[in-house]
Amino acid sequence: MTVNRIVNKFEYALFRHRALVILAFLAATVFLLVKATSIKLDAAFTKNIPLKHEYMQTYLRHAQDFGGANNILISLCDESGDIFNANFFDTLRQAHDELLYTSGVDRVQVKSLFSPSTRFVEVVEDGFAGGPVIPADFVADNTGLAKVKENTEKAGIVGRMVADDYSCAMISAQLLEVDPDTGDKLDTIAFAATLEQNIRAKYQSDSVSVHIIGFAKMVGDVADGAKGVLLFFAIAIAVTTIMVFFFCRSVMLTILPIACSLIAVVWQMGLLSVMGFGIDPMSILVPFLVFAIGVSHGVQMINSTGKRVAAGMDAKTAAQASFRKLLVPGGVALLSDTVGFLTLLIIEIGVIRELAITASLGVAVIILTNLILLPVLMSFVRFSQRYKDKVAAPSPTADKIWFALSAFATRKYAAVILLITAALFALGYMQSQQLKIGDLHAGAPALHEDSRYNQDTFLITERYAISVDYLNVMVETIPSACTEHDIMARIDNFQWLMENVEGVQSAVSLASVSKSINAAFNEGNVKWRVLPRNTQSLVQASSRVETSTGLLNADCSVMPVILFLQDHKAETIERVVAAAKKYGAELGDEQTRFMLASGPAGVMAATNEAVSAAQQPMMWYVYGAVIILCLLSFRSLRATISVIVPLYVVSVLATALMTKLQIGLTVSTLPVIALGVGIGVDYGIYILSNMTQMLRDGAPLRQAYFEALKERGSAVLFTGITLAIGVSTWVFSALKFQVDMGILLTFMFIVNMLGAILVLPALAAFLWRKN
Incomplete structure (x- = not known):
């Protein structure tokens, strides 16, 4: 049975039972919406490390004896510049005890001047003498403080537990993987909030400042910054809604793709909850991408349906025709996105694997919401005569633009485009060879340098002799x-x-x-x-x-x-x-x-080596999946080359941009390349799917490309610009990694769109010689 016959049978069954289809989607949406409300932020330490890496095997083997890397450092600093006063030592003791009895802390590993294990040893006439740095009968008067200062120097802990200039003192602790109070995995974000409430808020004053660093605190600050993503999501919805309205000039046609895309996000979050997953702060941007991808495919659907209605079809017939026309190319594009995201599973780091599952799940449900539900809903829309006349009216300006662009499908102009593309590729490739694996800046790379966490890090690094790295x-x-x-x-x-x-x-x-x-x-x-x-x-x-x-x-x-x-x-x-x-x-x-x-x-x-080892295989898998799906869809090597080459050039240029902007390849930036490839392939697939049949029928290449632009060009331009505007707002985020992702995704969305409009027809000019 051919693909067309399968699509036709599916279309017949779908539109014959439209009411049942809508009821089924409504029931599923209500159920998953309820499930989505219970999803929580989840940021365990072990999710952020490659547990199977040989270094981490060593780390896990000895974690019980030597503690892990999931530690917390709390530095209390006296504003006078000298810690040896009664108020400071009283505050330090209270903070030590507070941390000691905080759930999730390994009490054996809590160390400060007040720890019994903090001892000094000295050589005396009779041999050795020693004891705790702070004796059991300590009184915070001049004599007692002088004795503690003397013991501190004898213990050799200046620069480690006490700042070089005696302005600060340190409390350090190791965290447990399992919360002993609940028996569940330690809630890192809740623990960070506890540190803020019970340590910083309680003990910081005009005379004593509190500075806290460590993985749990960093994740807590990232989670706080991630709450701002909701604002960016709201801005993106507003901007996209306005753009869709100006594109289709219909309130109903604006509401439908936006609603279906939001339903896709609800389904994604609900399914994650059903599967027992939370959402990591690093993955919290993915729902926006799912929404944006859904809108881009929804716009193709309303654009196609609107033009058929304007040509004289009724709403149901037009929706059915658009469904038939777009199911295969849209499905292939979304499957390419899904498979591309799933290739991230090869990276044995929990946070990236969860991002892969979150993204692929979201894109997969778009096939249901925007390629199936949307045309069914559109079949009920009553199109006004005014709308039909407006869409049917000839647009000489647009036609002139499309005809001018179609010149890139002629060899004269195609040669120029391909030479420019080759030069950009060569320059980009040379620049991309300088890409660094890992962090390129001091402090926590997920946060801005002026963030409180990084300022705390810089203070501790400056005042103590030891590094936090x-x-x-x-x-x-x-x-x-x-x-x-x-x-x-x-x-x-x-x-x-x-x-x-x-x-x-x-x-x-x-x-x-x-x-x-x-x-x-x-x-x-x-x-x-x-x-x-x-x-x-x-x-x-x-x-x-x-x-x-x-x-x-x-x-x-x-x-x-x-x-x-x-540094790190x-x-x-x-x-x-x-x-x-x-x-x-x-x-x-x-x-x-x-x-x-x-x-x-x-x-x-270990993380840097895991990212480095996964970089090339991930790209091979992403492109391998896209190539296979394009070959199956177009059944043409020439068509596949026309889609893949611009995509690969943009990937190389994006890597070059990372080196130019000093963005290292890390856990947070590695998935961006796969995301960009997965989303970028959509443009080429939609344009080429409209061209290939005409080319098989012997139509001239320029004419085939001109007709494809008339049918799909406005939608491709719209989606590229809308997606870019949406992610460009991320440059204002409180999270540095979101800023980096926003810059890279904006670049990839725009340049992938230009690649589909300029480079794809230029390649076609030399691949379809007979046309």
């Missing part, structure tokens, strides 16, 4: 390895080599601490700051280091080397990881392995 290289070896000089010497050598790598601010390990302790056993003489070769002396030096320091596990079979980086820029992480692999391979053996990686920078390194 640290990477742990886990040295996996034999039990009691800290008593083996050869193994400890290799760890020490590795640390020294890494400290001399550009981008590493400082480093610490059990080996370096043991050297300091050994010197302390020898009257503090720096000449003894070495690793003892004698086993008993080495045991004496290393046994003083507790597991709570995070420098060794219980049986001393795993000892991290902690590298504090200057892509080139810094890449350079440090390459050096760690090189030196680890040189110094390691079967007994002692230098395994990457843990810590926030380790997670970023």
